[in-house]
Amino acid sequence: MRIALSLIASLCLAFPAVAQDRSAEIIPMVMEKAVDDFIRPGYRHFRQTADDLQTSMRALCAEPSAGNLKSARTAFGQTVSAWSRIEIVRVGPVIEDNRFERILFYPDRKGTGLKQVQAILATPDESAAAVETLMDKSVAMQGLGALEFVLFGTGSDILANERSGFRCRYGAAIAGNLLRLGGELAAEWDKPGGIQAAWKQPGPDNPVFRDGREAITALLGILVHGAEAIRDHRIETFYKGKDSKAFPRQAIYWRSGNTWNSIHGNLEGLRSLLDRSDMVALLDGNSRSVIASIDFVTRSLIRMTEDMNPDIEAAVADEAERARLDFLLLNSKDLIMRLSDEFGGAIGLGAGFSFSDGD
Amino acid sequence: MTRSVLIDRRVFVKAAGSAFLAALAPRGALALERAGAVFASGYRAPDGSFGLALLSERGERVAGIDLPGRIHGLGFCPATGKTVAFARRPGTFAVVFDARGTSQPVILTSGENRHFFGHGHFSPDGRLLYASENDFDNNRGVIGLYDARDGFRRICEFPAHGIGTHDMTVSDDGRLLIIANGGIATHPDFGRTKLNLGHMEPSLVIADATTGVLIEKHVLPPSLRQLSTRHLAIGKNGRVWFACQYEGARNDLPPLIGHFGKGEDISFVGLPEDTTIGLANYVGAIAINRQEGLVGVTSPRGGLAVTLDAKTGKVVHEQRIADAAGIAPGAGGFAVSSYGGRFAATQSPVAWDQHIVRLALGR
Numbered sequence: 001m002r003i004a005l006s007l008i009a010s011l012c013l014a015f016p017a018v019a020q021d022r023s024a025e026i027i028p029m030v031m032e033k034a035v036d037d038f039i040r041p042g043y044r045h046f047r048q049t050a051d052d053l054q055t056s057m058r059a060l061c062a063e064p065s066a067g068n069l070k071s072a073r074t075a076f077g078q079t080v081s082a083w084s085r086i087e088i089v090r091v092g093p094v095i096e097d098n099r100f101e102r103i104l105f106y107p108d109r110k111g112t113g114l115k116q117v118q119a120i121l122a123t124p125d126e127s128a129a130a131v132e133t134l135m136d137k138s139v140a141m142q143g144l145g146a147l148e149f150v151l152f153g154t155g156s157d158i159l160a161n162e163r164s165g166f167r168c169r170y171g172a173a174i175a176g177n178l179l180r181l182g183g184e185l186a187a188e189w190d191k192p193g194g195i196q197a198a199w200k201q202p203g204p205d206n207p208v209f210r211d212g213r214e215a216i217t218a219l220l221g222i223l224v225h226g227a228e229a230i231r232d233h234r235i236e237t238f239y240k241g242k243d244s245k246a247f248p249r250q251a252i253y254w255r256s257g258n259t260w261n262s263i264h265g266n267l268e269g270l271r272s273l274l275d276r277s278d279m280v281a282l283l284d285g286n287s288r289s290v291i292a293s294i295d296f297v298t299r300s301l302i303r304m305t306e307d308m309n310p311d312i313e314a315a316v317a318d319e320a321e322r323a324r325l326d327f328l329l330l331n332s333k334d335l336i337m338r339l340s341d342e343f344g345g346a347i348g349l350g351a352g353f354s355f356s357d358g359d
Numbered sequence: 360m361t362r363s364v365l366i367d368r369r370v371f372v373k374a375a376g377s378a379f380l381a382a383l384a385p386r387g388a389l390a391l392e393r394a395g396a397v398f399a400s401g402y403r404a405p406d407g408s409f410g411l412a413l414l415s416e417r418g419e420r421v422a423g424i425d426l427p428g429r430i431h432g433l434g435f436c437p438a439t440g441k442t443v444a445f446a447r448r449p450g451t452f453a454v455v456f457d458a459r460g461t462s463q464p465v466i467l468t469s470g471e472n473r474h475f476f477g478h479g480h481f482s483p484d485g486r487l488l489y490a491s492e493n494d495f496d497n498n499r500g501v502i503g504l505y506d507a508r509d510g511f512r513r514i515c516e517f518p519a520h521g522i523g524t525h526d527m528t529v530s531d532d533g534r535l536l537i538i539a540n541g542g543i544a545t546h547p548d549f550g551r552t553k554l555n556l557g558h559m560e561p562s563l564v565i566a567d568a569t570t571g572v573l574i575e576k577h578v579l580p581p582s583l584r585q586l587s588t589r590h591l592a593i594g595k596n597g598r599v600w601f602a603c604q605y606e607g608a609r610n611d612l613p614p615l616i617g618h619f620g621k622g623e624d625i626s627f628v629g630l631p632e633d634t635t636i637g638l639a640n641y642v643g644a645i646a647i648n649r650q651e652g653l654v655g656v657t658s659p660r661g662g663l664a665v666t667l668d669a670k671t672g673k674v675v676h677e678q679r680i681a682d683a684a685g686i687a688p689g690a691g692g693f694a695v696s697s698y699g700g701r702f703a704a705t706q707s708p709v710a711w712d713q714h715i716v717r718l719a720l721g722r
Contacts, residue, residue: 096557110496207608210639214609214660337407359431359447359477359525359589359643359713
């Protein structure tokens with residue numbers, strides 16, 4: 001069954017009266033900017049860095065050297081950075097066909113993925129060294145976590161000496177798989193009439209958003225859930241506060257020193273989405289200071305991640321670093337509240353706007 | 360996405376503070392009962408903290424209890440007077456307290472490698488507490504059994520015979536477990552991200568309450584495989600009513616409410632198209648007023664509360680309520696709450712969670 005076009009609902013039926021006039025025109029504009037200026041460029045950038053990573057891996061396999069290993073490791077960090085920015089989008093094509101977990105299987109609390117990667121390195125299986133067959137294996141073996149171990153884990157120095165070795169070719173296949181996934185995501189969002197059209201034009205016959213309120217709720221949901229993920233799934237996975245035991249080897253990308261590169265990317269993604277989508281236009285003049293305060297908190301968090309020690313084991317053992325971690329925990333909570341309550345409230349969404357997400 | 364932090368009892372008490380336990384102590388509870396608390400529901404306060412409130416028939420707040428996290432579903436046992444409130448998924452704590460003031464509150468946690476799905480129910484005699492839980496590493500729902508005579512110790516678990524288990528309840532005679540498997544795979548490592556929207560497996564199950572053995576399993580047809588069967592309520596004659604949330608295209612109009620009896624196929628209620636549109640493919644809660652023969656549902660996304668005649672399935676009342684959240688049988692139909700602070704006839708500056716439990720017999 002499809003909703004009949006004759007049953008057209010108002011674009012902004014549930015918005016407060018004050019906000020309705022503004023939102024009817026502004027919401028489609030905001031959604032268009034979010035798609036065209038953040039989401040699509042974000043996936044394209046990820047695809048490009050994955051392409052560069054594959055090139056670096058292939059060069060390393062063909063001409064192993066310390067320099068080429070360094071280049072591949074640098075390309076890995078750049079791919080992590082690009083993914084982390086767009087990773088905050090956890091809706092749409094990325095959660096179809098297990099793409100999200102294929103790109104990043106984390107956390108791996110029981111070491112399941114690590115054991116699988118170690119096993120295949122110990123007993124090479126050529127089907128893991130080709131993208132076409134790697135994609136049918138465990139999701140934990142085909143993404144950034146697996147490639148991190150290949151490039152930085154125990155025994156990775158061999159990559160600088162062994163020409164076309166299995167470890168290198170497996171790593172190149174992972175890079176190729178990331179390129180494949182990045183390409184699929186970019187293509188899904190670039191497809192005319194596809195999800196980009198659904199996001200840009202909320203309406204009664206739209207397969208994703210029936211009205212502007214649903215669309216803007218989803219957009220704000222990316223920000224709130226993204227901020228929650230930084231606190232709950234990136235920082236608290238290894239540090240829950242000064243009175244709790246730390247687990248530095250549970251930190252994302254701890255092995256490659258990319259923990260803060262990733263969290264920095266997540267925060268930059270939040271700031272960039274808020275800025276590029278021009279969500280401030282949803283607010284009247286009296287409440288636009290909300291955006292300024294959110295930007296201030298986000299920038300403070302970003303600056304702090306730039307000063308953090310990438311050696312997580314050393315960081316959690318150092319009093320000054322722990323104070324910085326406490327700052328991140330406290331201010332990430334503040335960021336969540338400002339996005340959810342202050343910004344959500346200012347655009348007419350109740351504090352519980354994210355409650356109805358599958359319960 | 361919510362916090363995946365696993366809260367054990369020690370951490371819970373520390374986080375909630377002594378005021379939490381004091382508020383639930385027998386003396387405090389007796390005072391609450393005298394004051395006429397008939398509903399309980401979770402809420403989020405303006406400062407972002409969470410709690411559980413006890414409310415009067417009109418929705419006036421009788422007392423509030425601070426909690427370290429957000430709660431979701433609740434259950435009440437008329438035989439013992441105990442109420443349970445479960446953490447929202449993927450939470451791991453639940454609180455059992457006594458509105459009659461005869462025992463101390465108990466905090467329980469889900470088993471290792473399990474988290475609560477947010478719902479549960481007492482056996483009619485109150486000796487057992489059943490809870491819907493996620494065996495996340497094996498992607499299957501389970502029903503945890505807790506012994507009320509032994510401090511709500513977790514004694515065993517039954518399979519839920521499906522994945523993405525959400526609501527569950529118990530037949531009036533205590534012999535059957537009725538389980539709503541929403542069919543959506545989630546894992547606490549990925550927060551609340553839905554991991555299998557392309558191949559969901561929703562189902563409704565009747566299992567033996569003593570053994571957990573499967574008695575009936577109703578799998579939805581392929582055309583409705585993205586219709587997540589999530590919430591349950593049992594009518595006076597044992598008829599099971601269920602409410603759904605649709606994960607498919609937003610401009611589809613799937614049926615959202617249905618019912619079945621033991622040994623019967625499931626039947627969907629044919630709602631008027633405007634009503635289905637108003638429910639926005641998302642029914643958040645369902646309740647039954649047995650005395651008045653009514654079924655009530657709410658949709659926060661649609662901002663609508665709908666009352667049906669339990670015999671005919673016909674709509675007898677609709678009310679636009681922005682962010683309509685919880686619903687429970689009340690005087691003259693149903694008490695409805697909202698994320699915006701409405702509760703029955705009252706308004707307060709909190710966001711009510713999606714469920715209400717009535718703390719009394721009779722309705």
